[in-house]
Amino acid sequence: MVSSWEFVSEQRQKLPVLATTETCAGKTYIVTGSNTGLGLEAAKHLVRVRAKKVIIAVRNLKAGEAAKAEIESATNNRGIAEVWHLDLASFESVKDFAKMATEKLDRIDGLIENASIALDKFALAEGYESTVTINILSTFLLAILLIPKMTETAKRFNIQPHLTIVTSEAGFAAKEAFDSVKDNLMTKLNDPKTSDMNQRYALSKLLQYFAGHHLATLLPVSKTGVILNLVNPGLCRTALSRHVRFLWRLQIVTVAYLLGRTVEMGSRTLLHAVVAGEESHGCYVSACEVREHQVPSWVNSEDGRKQGKLIWDEISRVLETVSPGCLSEVL
Numbered sequence: 190m191v192s193s194w195e196f197v198s199e200q201r202q203k204l205p206v207l208a209t210t211e212t213c214a215g216k217t218y219i220v221t222g223s224n225t226g227l228g229l230e231a232a233k234h235l236v237r238v239r240a241k242k243v244i245i246a247v248r249n250l251k252a253g254e255a256a257k258a259e260i261e262s263a264t265n266n267r268g269i270a271e272v273w274h275l276d277l278a279s280f281e282s283v284k285d286f287a288k289m290a291t292e293k294l295d296r297i298d299g300l301i302e303n304a305s306i307a308l309d310k311f312a313l314a315e316g317y318e319s320t321v322t323i324n325i326l327s328t329f330l331l332a333i334l335l336i337p338k339m340t341e342t343a344k345r346f347n348i349q350p351h352l353t354i355v356t357s358e359a360g361f362a363a364k365e366a367f368d369s370v371k372d373n374l375m376t377k378l379n380d381p382k383t384s385d386m387n388q389r390y391a392l393s394k395l396l397q398y399f400a401g402h403h404l405a406t407l408l409p410v411s412k413t414g415v416i417l418n419l420v421n422p423g424l425c426r427t428a429l430s431r432h433v434r435f436l437w438r439l440q441i442v443t444v445a446y447l448l449g450r451t452v453e454m455g456s457r458t459l460l461h462a463v464v465a466g467e468e469s470h471g472c473y474v475s476a477c478e479v480r481e482h483q484v485p486s487w488v489n490s491e492d493g494r495k496q497g498k499l500i501w502d503e504i505s506r507v508l509e510t511v512s513p514g515c516l517s518e519v520l
């Protein structure tokens with residue numbers, strides 16, 4: 190776990206830009222939620238370093254087109270960014286997007302699963318609490334549906350594509366919220382009475398880490414050719430808190446103003462993760478390094494790993510219902 194001192198000094202660190210023309214030119218990337226914030230900056234950089242194609246995967250096509258225009262004017266590189274529709278609140282949308290990516294893209298070198306939402310009110314999407322649907326279920330559904338295409342890319346081009354899930358150190362502060370739901374996870378996450386919405390975003394990020402880590406153990410690079418890592422961008426000055434109540438937002442914005450990275454600086458962590466080496470597989474990467482030592486011991490312990498398996502089992506049961514056979518194709 191990170192001490193306050195380590196957190197502040199890490200926040201102030203100037204991070205390197207590790208995705209370069211050398212590593213990214215001619216490659217194809219998908220960045221979810223790239224109409225704004227960290228996703229937009231990461232996509233802009235990938236266009237700048239002459240990726241062949243960068244898919245701006247967004248729920249709002251108009252916002253996606255505005256992002257594309259901003260990217261093209263900032264980089265002077267046209268014809269690289271493409272706007273595709275993806276709404277993680279709809280399983281059909283995720284399946285349609287994955288089908289289109291599988292059929293239309295020649296290759297997928299990197300999938301940055303950046304889109305997430307922070308909500309403080311309980312609402313359902315696809316029969317699950319919306320944060321759970323968007324940040325967890327659809328995020329892993331998209332991963333599972335696109336891994337075969339990434340494995341095919343790995344074999345055809347003799348490379349290691351990256352599946353990068355954007356998580357958060359905030360998740361490690363959600364132990365209490367996790368302890369209160371872990372014995373009956375999906376049912377409790379779905380019950381407004383047992384849902385502490387003040388903790389829901391952080392809890393969703395913890396569950397992403399647990400499930401992502403476990404999935405990486407099921408899918409070693411030797412089997413799929415794909416590197417799966419979990420990146421923490423640190424506290425950044427984005428508008429992520431725009432959906433929560435005013436006073437809470439004010440607190441977050443104030444702390445981010447004092448300690449937050451600029452959006453561009455934060456995006457460098459995503460860019461590192463999408464080119465990181467095999468040693469990052471299954472790992473927590475932060476400040477452009479593998480930083481597994483920052484994962485609290487209750488998460489990395491033997492018991493934590495068992496929890497990771499149980500969480501993955503619950504998620505995979507839902508995925509199998511939503512898209513029958515999707516897991517057997519990959520695992």
Ligand SMILES: NC(=O)c1ccc[n+]([C@@H]2O[C@H](COP(=O)([O-])OP(=O)(O)OC[C@H]3O[C@@H](n4cnc5c(N)ncnc54)[C@H](OP(=O)(O)O)[C@@H]3O)[C@@H](O)[C@H]2O)c1
Nearest residue numbers: 222226227248276277278303304305355357424425427429
């Ligand atoms: N900012 C931070 O301090 C911080 C810290 C740690 C981790 N993170 C993580 O970094 C990632 C990017 O966040 P950000 O700070 O850049 O926030 P942001 O500016 O709010 O970006 C989030 C993106 O996710 C998209 N999104 C939300 N719901 C969606 C849905 N149903 N379907 C498809 N896309 C959806 C948003 O689209 P709309 O514009 O249409 O809403 C937006 O493009 C997130 O995973 C977040 O958890 C951020």
